[in-house]
Amino acid sequence: MLKDAVETKTTYEIIKDSAVEAGLTQLTPERIQTVILETLESETGPRLKAYVNMCVHCGLCSEACSYYLSNNKEPRFAPVAKVKNTIGEMIRKKGRVDNDFLRQAVQIAYTECNLCKRCVMYCPFGIDVAYLMSIVRRICHKLGITPQYIQDTAHSHAATMNQMWVKEDQWIDTLQWQEGDAREEIPDLRIPLDKNGADIMYSVIAPEPKFQASLIYQAAVIMNTAGVDWTMPSAPGWDNSDMAMYTGDSEIMGRVKRAHFEAAMRLKVNRIVMGECGHAFRSVYDVGNRWLSYKMPPVPVIHAIDFYYELISTGKIKIREKFKEPVTLHDPCNVIRGRGLMEKSRYVVNAICENLVEMTPNREHNFCCGAGGGVINCGPPYKTRRMINNKRKAEQIKETGTKVLISPCHNCHSGLEDICHHYELGMDVKFISDILYEVMEK
Amino acid sequence: MQDSKKWDWSVGEKTIQINDWNKSYVWVEEYQTSPDGEKIGAIVRVDEESSGICINGDLFENTFEKIWNFRFSPNGSATALVADMDEWTVSVDGMVWENQFDYIWDMRFSQDGDVTAVAFQKDGKYGMAVNDTMWENTFGNMTGMTLNRSGSKSAAVVQVVPFSEGEISKFQKGIFSVCENGEAWDGAFTNIWDIALDDSNPVTAATIRTDLYHYTISVNNTPWSTTYSCVWEPAINPKTGAVSAPVKTSSGWTLAENNHLIWNRRYKQVWGHQYLPGGKNIAAIVSPQFGKWTAAVDDNAWTVLFNEYAGSLTISPDGSHVAIIGQTDGKWFYALDGKISGMHFDRIWEPVFSADSNHLACKVEKNGGFSIVVDGKLFSETFEAVWEPVFSPCGKFVLLKALNGGVYLRKVIAVDQI
Numbered sequence: 135m136l137k138d139a140v141e142t143k144t145t146y147e148i149i150k151d152s153a154v155e156a157g158l159t160q161l162t163p164e165r166i167q168t169v170i171l172e173t174l175e176s177e178t179g180p181r182l183k184a185y186v187n188m189c190v191h192c193g194l195c196s197e198a199c200s201y202y203l204s205n206n207k208e209p210r211f212a213p214v215a216k217v218k219n220t221i222g223e224m225i226r227k228k229g230r231v232d233n234d235f236l237r238q239a240v241q242i243a244y245t246e247c248n249l250c251k252r253c254v255m256y257c258p259f260g261i262d263v264a265y266l267m268s269i270v271r272r273i274c275h276k277l278g279i280t281p282q283y284i285q286d287t288a289h290s291h292a293a294t295m296n297q298m299w300v301k302e303d304q305w306i307d308t309l310q311w312q313e314g315d316a317r318e319e320i321p322d323l324r325i326p327l328d329k330n331g332a333d334i335m336y337s338v339i340a341p342e343p344k345f346q347a348s349l350i351y352q353a354a355v356i357m358n359t360a361g362v363d364w365t366m367p368s369a370p371g372w373d374n375s376d377m378a379m380y381t382g383d384s385e386i387m388g389r390v391k392r393a394h395f396e397a398a399m400r401l402k403v404n405r406i407v408m409g410e411c412g413h414a415f416r417s418v419y420d421v422g423n424r425w426l427s428y429k430m431p432p433v434p435v436i437h438a439i440d441f442y443y444e445l446i447s448t449g450k451i452k453i454r455e456k457f458k459e460p461v462t463l464h465d466p467c468n469v470i471r472g473r474g475l476m477e478k479s480r481y482v483v484n485a486i487c488e489n490l491v492e493m494t495p496n497r498e499h500n501f502c503c504g505a506g507g508g509v510i511n512c513g514p515p516y517k518t519r520r521m522i523n524n525k526r527k528a529e530q531i532k533e534t535g536t537k538v539l540i541s542p543c544h545n546c547h548s549g550l551e552d553i554c555h556h557y558e559l560g561m562d563v564k565f566i567s568d569i570l571y572e573v574m575e576k
Numbered sequence: 577m578q579d580s581k582k583w584d585w586s587v588g589e590k591t592i593q594i595n596d597w598n599k600s601y602v603w604v605e606e607y608q609t610s611p612d613g614e615k616i617g618a619i620v621r622v623d624e625e626s627s628g629i630c631i632n633g634d635l636f637e638n639t640f641e642k643i644w645n646f647r648f649s650p651n652g653s654a655t656a657l658v659a660d661m662d663e664w665t666v667s668v669d670g671m672v673w674e675n676q677f678d679y680i681w682d683m684r685f686s687q688d689g690d691v692t693a694v695a696f697q698k699d700g701k702y703g704m705a706v707n708d709t710m711w712e713n714t715f716g717n718m719t720g721m722t723l724n725r726s727g728s729k730s731a732a733v734v735q736v737v738p739f740s741e742g743e744i745s746k747f748q749k750g751i752f753s754v755c756e757n758g759e760a761w762d763g764a765f766t767n768i769w770d771i772a773l774d775d776s777n778p779v780t781a782a783t784i785r786t787d788l789y790h791y792t793i794s795v796n797n798t799p800w801s802t803t804y805s806c807v808w809e810p811a812i813n814p815k816t817g818a819v820s821a822p823v824k825t826s827s828g829w830t831l832a833e834n835n836h837l838i839w840n841r842r843y844k845q846v847w848g849h850q851y852l853p854g855g856k857n858i859a860a861i862v863s864p865q866f867g868k869w870t871a872a873v874d875d876n877a878w879t880v881l882f883n884e885y886a887g888s889l890t891i892s893p894d895g896s897h898v899a900i901i902g903q904t905d906g907k908w909f910y911a912l913d914g915k916i917s918g919m920h921f922d923r924i925w926e927p928v929f930s931a932d933s934n935h936l937a938c939k940v941e942k943n944g945g946f947s948i949v950v951d952g953k954l955f956s957e958t959f960e961a962v963w964e965p966v967f968s969p970c971g972k973f974v975l976l977k978a979l980n981g982g983v984y985l986r987k988v989i990a991v992d993q994i
C-alpha cells in the first residue's frame with residue numbers, strides 16, 4: 135500500500151504565494167480586463183477559438199490526467215474543468231474576473247497542469263489543454279502574478295542567460311575543475327572550450343554547474359571515450375534550459391534561445407547535443423525557436439537519449455558489463471510525446487541494463503512526473519500539494535517492483551526523487567548517464 | 577595591428593612541420609595561427625603538472641598549471657589566460673601582467689591589437705582589466721563585457737544594488753547599471769543587455785528593460801521615451817552618433833532610430849543590423865515570413881530566402897556590397913547583394929571582403945574537407961583544417977592557412993588562379 139498521500143492535507147485550498155499576493159495588490163479591474171483582452175486579441179488566433187468552441191465537454195480527457203486520477207477523480211482536476219475555470223471564464227466574462235478568480239487561475243495553470251499533453255491524445259478533437267494553460271500563464275505573467283520561485287528563475291535567465299544565477303567565471307571554473315578531476319581517471323581528458331568548427335557543441339542546464347557538476351564529469355568521460363569532436367562555450371548561451379517559457383515571459387524565452395543558438399553559430403558546430411533535460415528540448419525544438427521565427431532549430435539539436443543511441447549503436451561506446459539490478463524507465467513528456475524518442479530510450483536502457491521492467495502504461499502513454507512543466511519550479515510552497523497530485527505516478531512506479539528508476543530528464547528526475555521520498559518507495563533515481571558511465575568500457 | 581603591406585605576399589608555399597609536437601608533449605590543444613600566417617601555435621601539456629605555449633615548434637620558457645584561451649592578437653602577440661596556484665593573469669608573448677586575479681575570462685582585443693581587455697573576478701568582486709589596469713570600481717556581478725574598436729572604452733553590465741537570489745521585487749525595481757571605463761551610470765534598470773560603444777562619438781547605448789514588460793534603448797543613460805514589447809541590440813551611426821535598434825511593434829519587428837520608427841515594413845524578425853560606411857544606409861538580417869530568412873538593406877528585403885538560417889552579415893569596406901551566409905535544407909550558401917552562391921557547402925564561415933571591396937572569400941567545408949571559396953570559385957585543394965582567408969592589400973592575392981598530414985601550410989595564391 136502506498137503511504138496515504140492525502141494524510142497531510144485533504145481539502146483543496148488555494149496556496150499562499152507571496153509574489154502572487156503582492157502582484158494582485160497592484161491590479162485593478164480595468165487593468166485585468168485590458169491585459170486579458172489584449173492578450174487574447176493580439177497573441178491568440180483561430181487555434182484558441184477552435185479549441186474553446188469545439189470542446190463538447192465529453193470528459194474523455196479526464197482519465198488521461200494524472201492530477202485527476204491522483205485526486206480521487208475530483209472533477210476540478212479534469213483537463214476540461216481546468217480550461218473552464220481559467221481561460222474559459224476569462225473569455226466568457228470578457229476579462230471581467232476578480233482577484234479570487236486569478237488566485238485560482240494561477241494555481242491551476244502553474245501547478246495543477248504540467249503541460250504534459252497526455253490529454254491531447256485522448257480528446258476526440260485533439261484539443262491541446264497544455265496550449266490553453268500556456269495562454270493562462272502568459273496572461274498571469276503580464277498581470278505580474280507569477281509564483282515567486284519560478285519568477286526568480288526567469289529573472290536569472292534574463293540577467294545571466296542561465297537558470298540559476300551562475301556567474302560567468304563560476305561556469306568556466308566549474309568546467310575546468312571537472313576536467314581536472316576527470317584527468318585522475320583519464321589522464322589526457324579534455325573539455326575543449328570554444329573550439330571553433332567542432333562537430334558538436336554540448337550544452338547543459340544550469341543546475342549541473344551549480345549542484346550536479348559530476349554530470350559534466352560523466353559527459354566529458356563519455357565524449358572523450360567515444361572520440362567525439364566536441365566543445366562547450368565559455369560565454370553565456372551554454373545553458374539550454376528556459377523557465378521563462380513556463381512563466382509566460384516569451385520575450386525572455388526568445389532572448390535566452392537566441393543566445394543558445396548564437397553560441398552554436400559562433401562556434402560553427404554541426405549540431406548541438408544537449409544533456410538529459412526535457413523542457414530544455416521543448417524550448418529549443420518547439421516553442422522558443424518558433425517565437426524567434428525559426429521553424430526548426432537553425433542548428434540540429436540532439437537530445438542525450440538520441441546521442442547515446444548513436445554512440446552505442448555505432449560502437450563508439452562499448453558496454454563492459456550491463457547493470458544487473460532491475461530498472462524501470464520514466465518517459466519524459468517533452469522528449470517522448472514531444473520528440474518520439476521512446477524506442478531509442480529503450481534501446482539505450484536495454485543496452486546498458488540487464489532487466490528493464492516497463493511501467494504501465496508506458497511510452498507516449500506514460501504518466502507525467504508532475505514536475506517538468508514548470509510545476510516543480512514553483513517551489514516549496516506547492517510541494518506538499520504536488521506530492522498529493524503525483525499519487526498516480528507513485529503507484530505506477532511502485533507497481534514495477536524495481537529499486538532503480540531511470541529518468542532521462544532533469545526536472546522529471548527531481549520530481550521523481552520527491553515522489554520516491556514522499557511515498558517511501560525506497561528507489562534510487564538515476565540519469566541514463568549515471569549508469570552508462572558506470573558500465574561502459576573506458 | 578600587423579601591417580599587411582609588410583607581409584610576404586609572394587605567391588608560393590611555406591611549411592612548418594607540426595607532426596612531432598604530439599610526440600614531444602602529453603597533448604596538443606587547438607592550433608592557432610598568427611594574422612600573417614607565419615606562426616602556428618598551441619597550448620601544449622608539458623607534463624602532468626604544467627602546460628606551455630608552443631609556437632613554430634619552440635616552447636615559451638614560462639609554463640603554468642593552467643592555460644586557456646590562447647590566441648594571436650591582431651598585432652600578432654601570442655596571448656593567453658594563465659594560472660599558477662589558482663592566481664590568474666594574462667600572458668603576452670611569454671610576459672605576464674603584474675595584476676593577478678581569482679579568475680579571468682572573455683579576452684578581447686582592440687582592432688589594432690594594441691589593447692587587450694579581460695573580465696576579472698577578485699575577492700568575489702567583478703570588473704574589467706585593460707592592458708593590465710583594473711577598473712577603479714568593482715561590482716557584485718558583471719555580464720555583457722565589451723571593448724570598442726579603438727580600445728579606448730571598455731564597458732559591461734554591472735550589478736549596483738546588493739541582491740540575493742529570490743528577491744524578485746528588488747530585481748524588478750532595478751539592480752543593474754552600465755559601467756564604462758570603471759564608472760557606473762547613476763540609477764539602475766531591471767535588465768540591461770548589448771552595450772554598443774562608439775569610436776568617434778561620445779555615445780554609449782544599450783538595450784534595457786525598465787520592468788518586466790517595457791523594453792527600450794538607453795543612450796548615455798537616458799532611455800528613449802517610447803517603449804516596445806521587445807528590443808534587440810542597438811547600433812551607433814558612425815557619422816552622426818544616432819542610435820538605432822530592432823523593435824517589436826504590435827504588427828511585427830522593424831527598425832527604430834533615435835526613438836522613431838524608420839522602416840515601414842514589419843518582419844517576423846529583425847536583428848544584427850549594421851550601418852554601412854558613411855552612415856546613410858542600414859543592413860540587417862530579417863525574416864520576412866515565418867521560418868524564412870534573408871538580409872534587408874534600407875527596408876528592402878532580398879528576394880533570396882533561406883529556410884533555416886541567415887546570419888554573419890558582412891559589409892564591404894566601401895559599403896557597396898553586403899554579404900550573408902544562409903542555410904536551406906541543411907546546405908550552406910552565401911549570398912552577395914541578394915544573389916545566392918551557385919555552390920553549396922557543408923559549412924561556411926564569415927564572408928571576408930578584400931580592401932578594395934572587389935573580392936569575397938569564405939572558409940568552407942565540403943565533402944568532409946576544408947578549403948576556401950573566392951569570388952564563387954572553390955579552390956581546387958582541400959585540407960584537414962583551414963583558417964579564414966585574408967586578402968592582400970591590393971586584393972590580387974589571398975593568404976590560405978591550412979593543415980594537412982601534420983604539416984602547416986602558408987600559401988599565397990593569386991586570386992585569378994583560383
Ligand code: SF4
Nearest residue numbers: 199247248250251253
Ligand atoms: S496537459 Fe497533462 S497535466 Fe495538463 S491537463 Fe492535460 S493531462 Fe493533465
Ligand code: SF4
Nearest residue numbers: 189190192193195257
Ligand atoms: S476530451 Fe476534448 S472535447 Fe472532451 S472534454 Fe476533454 S477537451 Fe473537451
